[in-house]
Amino acid sequence: MIKRYCAALLLSAVAWLQQDVQAGAIDDAVRRGVLKVGTTPTYVPFEMTDKQGRIVGFEIDLLTVMSQAMGVELELVSVPYTELVPGLLARKFDMIGSGMTVTQERNLKLNFSDSFIVVGQTVLLHPSLVGKVTSVEDLDDPHYRIATTEGTTGEAAARRFLGAARLSRFATPEEGVRHVVDGKADAFIHDAPYNLIALSRAENSALFLLEQPFTFEPLAFGLKKGDFDSLNWINHFLNQVAQDGTYDRLHDKWFKDTDWLTEID
Template sequence: MKKLFKSLIIGTSILASHWSLAANSDYSALTDITDKGELKVCFDAGYMPFEMKSKKGGFMGFDIDIGKQMAAAMGVKYVPVNTAWDGIIPSLVTGKCHIIMAGMTITAQRNMKVSFADPYIVVGQSILVSPELAGSIKSYRDLNNPKYTVSTKLGTTGDAAVKRLLPKANTNLFETETDAVLEFVNGKADAFVYDMPFNAIYSAKHKDKIKHLDKPFTYEPLGWAIRQGDPDFLNFLNNYLSQIKGDGTYDRIYNKWFKNDAWLKRVQ
């Protein structure tokens, strides 16, 4: 009963915080960012090449660079807020950050809780298999069999894709993509399903041990998420994205992380 009562209090507190923000029709994160002189960005470090921990203890990645570039354009300080994935939307809703820049796929269920800016990149789920199984597993359809075990990260679009498209396969879910892919590498799963950029980079590092079925079998636009009811911030983000895509900034950052692997030696 105590646990139930505590859960009700926490849930009520979160909702109250959300309502108080939404109730103020004049509220915009832009005002808070300007007043405090900082852009607080939520992400879950560990998703290559979007956000990762460096050997020096800082954060690095595609999203990190774009976030820093955005903060600089605003004239404010970039403040990283590393957050566990299952708590990242509540962290945004309760004001612990202004924006989620974390390789988050735009989905209908997420869009009911947050507002998304226009997609800044489109990815999809791909598959890692062992060279021994590469001959018999040529697409996700071949994995939809109870004789196969698939690993992926809990609460992600990889998790959703496996449940929806591979209902007959056995599924092992993990809190992090690192643990999920190691389950596969260590031979405890027949395949690993996850976002194509992560799989492409991981397979490049383990060419002799992994076969990458690199054609995505899902369509997943990624977007920056903000609290609902903030059209001014949404307008800023869409215009900012258009600007950096037009002036070459986006391409420069994209090429650094997706067309060059020099950064791999700096990853923790």
């Protein structure tokens, strides 16, 4: 009797463990009725805060369509960029949706979906450098002060390509741009979409943009290691919206139209 009871208990434990291992972020979200996504709403036009305090943007719209396809609500968990990976590993949210570039270093800690867009790093220059600096290589000099955003691939690219320059890190890209505008830095390194839109703002209009990206950076959704079922679902979702016109509609809304700029805080 005791042996049969222990065997039954062991089988129940094994079944529970198998179910727990097999359950992924998407399964958990469907069961819960809510998809929790970690994001840092400072990356224009992917995720940002509007004047009503709502988090909006191209990637947020993609996540909204994704959650609708699952039949669940979308819950955005706003955290600093440097806390995204620790937060995912600590199960504070199901996935990362925050303009995150797929890098080899990050891929050691996370699984990534297929890329939903490819960007690259560009340079915003102080107007005094127009004609003096024509490429990122020109900035690799101790004379120049380079602003970056902490924890981003812009910071990593600056360290890689501009090791001789004086680098400063800021919590948000807005702070980095402001330092260039105020003449406290000579250049700001960040993703091309953000720099293009930053340049369109009146307060930054005097800056000069080196438009040619000097890195290749695919952006993707991040999930915990081993969550292959969720990756399969998300990759099929991305393929579906690319084929049915949804992706193009959302892309045009945020990258071709500029009406939304008036609503951003």
